[in-house]
Amino acid sequence: MNDNKDNTPDWQFVAAQLRQPNGEFATEIGQRMNVSNLQIHQFTFDELQLHPDLEILEIGMGNGHFVKELFNLNPDLTYTGIDYSKEMVEASKTINSDLCEQNKATFLHCAIDELPFSEPIYDRIFTINTLYFWSDPDVTLSNIQRLLKPNGYLTIAIRPKHIMEHHPFTAFGFTLYSREDACRLLEKNGFNIVSVTEKKETGSSGITDEVLTFESLIITAEKHSI
Numbered sequence: 001m002n003d004n005k006d007n008t009p010d011w012q013f014v015a016a017q018l019r020q021p022n023g024e025f026a027t028e029i030g031q032r033m034n035v036s037n038l039q040i041h042q043f044t045f046d047e048l049q050l051h052p053d054l055e056i057l058e059i060g061m062g063n064g065h066f067v068k069e070l071f072n073l074n075p076d077l078t079y080t081g082i083d084y085s086k087e088m089v090e091a092s093k094t095i096n097s098d099l100c101e102q103n104k105a106t107f108l109h110c111a112i113d114e115l116p117f118s119e120p121i122y123d124r125i126f127t128i129n130t131l132y133f134w135s136d137p138d139v140t141l142s143n144i145q146r147l148l149k150p151n152g153y154l155t156i157a158i159r160p161k162h163i164m165e166h167h168p169f170t171a172f173g174f175t176l177y178s179r180e181d182a183c184r185l186l187e188k189n190g191f192n193i194v195s196v197t198e199k200k201e202t203g204s205s206g207i208t209d210e211v212l213t214f215e216s217l218i219i220t221a222e223k224h225s226i
């Protein structure tokens with residue numbers, strides 16, 4: 001991963017690839033994220049309260065490796081994934097070609113604030129490990145509000161600030177959130193907090209072979225009723 005002479009990873013490069021995988025390292029970073037982010041996906045899916053016929057939007061699905069797991073939990077979903085990395089969108093389409101052919105899954109190359117919809121069409125919107133990169137969270141949350149159906153849920157999963165601040169790559173362009181920061185952000189943007197789940201994870205970072213202790217923070221919120 002673009003090691004320096006002393007064999008430490010180039011953390012600025014790693015951070016840029018995590019933010020938007022691109023170029024010759026995109027495939028590798030996508031695969032590494034699948035290793036490091038297995039448990040946070042499992043914990044998040046447990047919170048989605050999936051039942052048949054839900055319309056789901058995922059923001060920043062990476063290479064889409066975990067989408068099949070959603071359909072294993074409930075085969076009667078309709079899923080849209082968006083990502084502004086064209087390499088990740090292409091990988092997602094390839095990995096999930098069966099679901100795409102059956103029109104159960106669609107993958108779009110677009111940024112979070114450029115979604116080509118304006119109607120409230122989603123029952124669930126979720127995003128894992130992207131909040132750190134939102135350049136204007138108030139704008140993004142108002143776009144999400146617009147797309148959520150009245151009883152819809154937004155689920156945001158991150159590694160909280162007290163964990164992430166020990167990882168050198170987060171010095172480069174990551175905005176870190178504590179549980180309180182993230183809840184406050186949602187509440188000030190018109191969401192009621194429905195649940196907050198904190199879970200310990202253990203495993204490889206996927207970036208180096210070091211075994212790390214991570215923690216998942218998963219917040220589910222609903223729109224204020226009008």
Ligand SMILES: C[S@@+](CC[C@H](N)C(=O)[O-])C[C@H]1O[C@@H](n2cnc3c(N)ncnc32)[C@H](O)[C@@H]1O
Binds near residue numbers: 018020021062113
């Ligand atoms: C750190 S990766 C996480 C991937 C996956 N969700 C996971 O947890 O393994 C962040 C992903 O979100 C995408 N992303 C980040 N900011 C985005 C934005 N503003 N709009 C669309 N996609 C974004 C990146 O391209 C990347 O694929």
